[in-house]
Amino acid sequence: MGFLQLIAATELAATYDSETRTLLLLAHGQAQSYTSGIHFTARTLHGGRGTFQLIGWVGPLGKGTTPYDHLQRFEHIEFPGAYVQIADAGHPGGVRVPVEVIPGAASAAVPAQEVRRISVGDIMELRAAVGTAGGATQFLEQDTSLLALESAGIQNPSGRPEIVWNLRGLKAGETHVKLVLNGGHPPIHTSRIVRVIIAN
Secondary structure, rough: EEEEEEEEOEEEEEEEEEEOEEEEEEEEEEEOOEEEEEEEEEEEEOOEEEEEEEEEEEOOOOOOEOOOOOEEEEEEEOOOOOEEEEEEEEEEEEEEEEEEEEEOOOOOHHHOOOEEEEEEEOOOEEEEEEEEEEEEEEEOOOOOOEEEEEEEEOHHHHHOOOEEEEEOOOOOEEEEEEEEEEEEEEEEEEEEEEEEEEEE
C-alpha cells in the first residue's frame, strides 16, 4: 500500500507564459522505488505568491531510486510574482523558486525536427549538448503512457558534455518528445521536438 507524501527533487524550475496566463512547474530528481503519481498541488495561493507541494504515492518500498522528470501546467492564473514557494521532501517548509517570464512559452508551436522509430520494449536514446547559459534548466517532456524514462545523466564524449535520456517504448502509438533549454543568464528558451513512432 502506498502513502501520499512529499517527493525529493534535485532541481525545481518555474516558467510563466504571460500570453496564456500559464504557469509551468518542473521537477527533476531521484524518487524512492516504487513511487507513482508524482505531481504538484497548489496548497494555497495568497498574497500574490504561489505555494505548491511536490507529492507522490510511495510504496511498496523497493531497493534504490528511479530518475524522474515531471512538468505540470497551471492554466488561467495571474502572475504569481518573482518566485513561487515549493515544498518537497528536502524542503518541507518550502523553497523559493524564481519564475522566468517568457511570452508564448506554453503555446508556441514548434514543428517536429526529426523522426525516430522504435518497437515496444525498445530503448530510445536522446542526446543534447549541455546548455551554455549559466543556470539554464534542460529537461524533457514526454507522454508517460507511451514512453517511460529509464535513465538520464550527463556523459562526456570527446570532452564535450551531453545530457543523455533513455526512453522505453511502452505501447504502440505515435507521440512527440520535447527537449527544452530554459532560463539561465542571459535568459534563453529553445525547444527541440522529436516525433516518435512506436510499433508492436
